Amino acid sequence: MAYPSGFKYTKDHEWIELAGDRGKVGxxxxxxxxxxxxxxxxxxxxxxxxxxxxxxxxxxxxxxVSELYSPVSGEVLEVNTALxxxxxxxxxxxxxxxxxxxxxxxxxxxxxxxxxxxxxxxVK
Amino acid sequence: MEQATATPLKKTPLHARHLASGAxxxxxxxxxxxxxxxxxxxxxxxxxxxxxxxxxxxMGEIEIAGKNALEAVQRISCNDASKLQPGQAQYSGLMTPxxxxxxxxxxxxxxxxxxxxxxxxxxxxIDYVHIAEHIKPAGDAVAVDASxxxxxxxxxxxxxxxxxxxxxxxxLAAIKYYWFAHGEVANVRATISRTGYTGEDGxxxxxxxxxxxxxxxxxxxxxxxxxxxxxxxGARDTLRLEAxxxxxxxxxxxxxxxxxxxxxxxxxxxxxxxxxxxxLRRQRTEGVTRKIVGFxxxxxxxxxxxxxxxLGDAVAGIVTSGTQTPYLKKAIGMAYLPAQxxxxxxxxxxxxxxxxxxxxxxxxxxxKRPK
Numbered sequence: 001m002a003y004p005s006g007f008k009y010t011k012d013h014e015w016i017e018l019a020g021d022r023g024k025v026g027x028x029x030x031x032x033x034x035x036x037x038x039x040x041x042x043x044x045x046x047x048x049x050x051x052x053x054x055x056x057x058x059x060x061x062x063x064x065v066s067e068l069y070s071p072v073s074g075e076v077l078e079v080n081t082a083l084x085x086x087x088x089x090x091x092x093x094x095x096x097x098x099x100x101x102x103x104x105x106x107x108x109x110x111x112x113x114x115x116x117x118x119x120x121x122x123v124k
Numbered sequence: 125m126e127q128a129t130a131t132p133l134k135k136t137p138l139h140a141r142h143l144a145s146g147a148x149x150x151x152x153x154x155x156x157x158x159x160x161x162x163x164x165x166x167x168x169x170x171x172x173x174x175x176x177x178x179x180x181x182x183m184g185e186i187e188i189a190g191k192n193a194l195e196a197v198q199r200i201s202c203n204d205a206s207k208l209q210p211g212q213a214q215y216s217g218l219m220t221p222x223x224x225x226x227x228x229x230x231x232x233x234x235x236x237x238x239x240x241x242x243x244x245x246x247x248x249x250i251d252y253v254h255i256a257e258h259i260k261p262a263g264d265a266v267a268v269d270a271s272x273x274x275x276x277x278x279x280x281x282x283x284x285x286x287x288x289x290x291x292x293x294x295x296l297a298a299i300k301y302y303w304f305a306h307g308e309v310a311n312v313r314a315t316i317s318r319t320g321y322t323g324e325d326g327x328x329x330x331x332x333x334x335x336x337x338x339x340x341x342x343x344x345x346x347x348x349x350x351x352x353x354x355x356x357x358g359a360r361d362t363l364r365l366e367a368x369x370x371x372x373x374x375x376x377x378x379x380x381x382x383x384x385x386x387x388x389x390x391x392x393x394x395x396x397x398x399x400x401x402x403x404l405r406r407q408r409t410e411g412v413t414r415k416i417v418g419f420x421x422x423x424x425x426x427x428x429x430x431x432x433x434x435l436g437d438a439v440a441g442i443v444t445s446g447t448q449t450p451y452l453k454k455a456i457g458m459a460y461l462p463a464q465x466x467x468x469x470x471x472x473x474x475x476x477x478x479x480x481x482x483x484x485x486x487x488x489x490x491x492k493r494p495k
Contacts, residue, residue: 036148036160036163036164036358037163037164037165037166037450039165039426039448040424040425040426040448040455042424042425058477060426060448061164062164062165062358062362062447062448062450063159063164063358063361063447065426065428065477084424
């Protein structure tokens, strides 16, 4: 699966799609492959304040639990509650399954993330 | 000085086959084993609905033979091996003098004075030393670690018999549950046992290691028409948990007795003395202070091995196994609770990463196959 060139990526295997001062956050195809069948996603409340690198929730597969780390600092504006009922879409469509929308507090944090080519190098 | 290198992981005779099939490999009990091929959920469902094949060659085989082999087995195994006919198998435990588990195992009676014990992979050396030491008083009996002489392939699922039958001259339908027969599978000498660790009908096939790949490929080919899939340890674990089978190292170990683990049915109460008998008999009379239960999550969340169990504000026990199960589609698990609370319907909390999450005791097994 190709890594969208418009996204930024973290070394912890999250992606963020930037649009102005907002960013949609999800996990990468590599991350979902490592996890295996996703059965549970636990996400924060709207309004939660996050710091870059801080855990904003957990994702569980049949066999393991993983933390979700925020790529940037900011406030949670939206939460994808549909993932509660259908967590398996993270496996089938990882780059389309956003988890939270964050209002980005510090644009330089986002700029320092990996681009698609750098992330591809990291996971190859 | 150079640092000593870690012991390399052991490989089963099917290791190359797993790599060629694209399995995801993990380290398990000193072995490099497949955790999943197509995905745990898909593999789990295949076994519940059709059939799956597992490489369980990492399991250990210890043989006990000699004029007094029965006496030897009776001493080290808590179930009553005198009830076994040649050709029959039973679930049992190797117990410490405290009635706790050195390991759990299957005891196969190959002949009147010849037994085969199938034990957990990571415990082969421990079990062997324990057995060799404790059978000495039994007289004429020797234990041999024969693990390297066997590969073990499990074919499990409601259509397992239909898949295997064309590959063997043995009448599989005539093998009763927990019995076995000698014969051939895909022209390879084999012992075919109607046992398994999935809660489904199925067979475990002992074959010489050098022929394991041939048998594996033959079963895959013969299973194509039912969409049989290769399965890894991940599905093996979720299947056994749905079927409420205990996992040594999780649900039972050297700190838990057979009665605490609610496995009193596998203790040979009427046989002569055996290791652990004194404590087990006392617990049978006086009762136990804690007991294993099956539970379902009431609140959203998945309890996992090692999470603390709370009754009110006090830690009251521990989760020994837990997952979201693919077939029942529920978060379930096993936990130890104080015996007075180990009753169906009791609610308790599991500390899921700092959050008290409600669970309820339910009857086991969680899943029982339709007759």
